Amino acid sequence: MEKRIYDKQTGIYYELQGDYYLPCLTLPEQPKVEIGIWGKRHLRYIKQHHKIRYTNLLTSCKLTAYLADIDKQAEEMFFRLVNQLSEKEGVTEQLKAENQMLWVRQMNNIRNRATEIVNAELIYT
Known part of the structure; x- marks a missing residue:
């Protein structure tokens, strides 16, 4: 399994955490x-x-x-x-x-x- 994937439909990267892919979300720079x-x-x-x-x-x-x-x-x-x-x-x-x-x-x-x-x-x- 890939460690990091990109979903073209949502434009969000997902990272493998254990058995699940979790979205890589960050806040914009303040x-x-x-x-x-x-x-x-x-x-x-x-x-x-x-x-x-x-x-x-x-x-x-x-x-x-x-x-x-x-x-x-x-x-x-x-x-x-x-x-x-x-x-x-x-x-x-x-x-x-x-x-x-x-x-x-x-x-x-x-x-x-x-x-x-x-x-x-x-x-x-």
């Missing part, structure tokens, strides 16, 4: 896009909790674009929130020059709150 931490977190979340959405995006070749969009939205939201919260709470460059430890403590607090908001609003929904 564009290479750098996905950041936010997109990777969302990918992990939909793989575990929304398997149908993940499968639909993967098989329609829209997963990479979807994750890149989520990553971009989350990044913009995070920086916007950090800027707004630091302005509201008076965490300025002057404070950084006067009391570095206080500035670091307050900025870490702001960044953690912004991360929680982005996670709740975009990543884990």
Whole structure:
């Protein structure tokens, strides 16, 4: 028996696996896009909790674009929130020059709150 055959009617190659010929199916190449931490977190979340959405995006070749969009939205939201919260709470460059430890403590607090908001609003929904 041949290891690989081609069916002219369907245009599909079949490969011998044990006693059966199985179709050699592959997804089209998706564009290479750098996905950041936010997109990777969302990918992990939909793989575990929304398997149908993940499968639909993967098989329609829209997963990479979807994750890149989520990553971009989350990044913009995070920086916007950090800027707004630091302005509201008076965490300025002057404070950084006067009391570095206080500035670091307050900025870490702001960044953690912004991360929680982005996670709740975009990543884990």
